[in-house]
Amino acid sequence: MQLFDVLVLGKPAFTTASNNGNTLKSILEDLDIPKCAWDVRNDADALWALYHVGLAGVTNIQLSIESVHFSKVKMGDVQRAL
Numbered sequence: 816m817q818l819f820d821v822l823v824l825g826k827p828a829f830t831t832a833s834n835n836g837n838t839l840k841s842i843l844e845d846l847d848i849p850k851c852a853w854d855v856r857n858d859a860d861a862l863w864a865l866y867h868v869g870l871a872g873v874t875n876i877q878l879s880i881e882s883v884h885f886s887k888v889k890m891g892d893v894q895r896a897l
Contacts, residue, residue: 821866829866839868846871853877 819839821828829840842848843862852858854877855870862868 826866829868840866843868844871848872849874851876 819828829843830838832838843850850870850873852873852875855873855875859870859873862870
């Protein structure tokens, strides 16, 4: 896990290449690199609006947890109805 202070670093946080040539922008936009975030909607909007960085390959953990909870609730309703 890495933490970047984008407010301090600004646009160079996304465009500065590492020794192997990767940038934070290229990693965030790579569909083949798995990433996880909690309620990423506003962050994705801000990254695009401010830095033209589009997220790909991101699992929204909040939605995953909500869908499991929703499934359990609905399955409980079905079992009670039977």
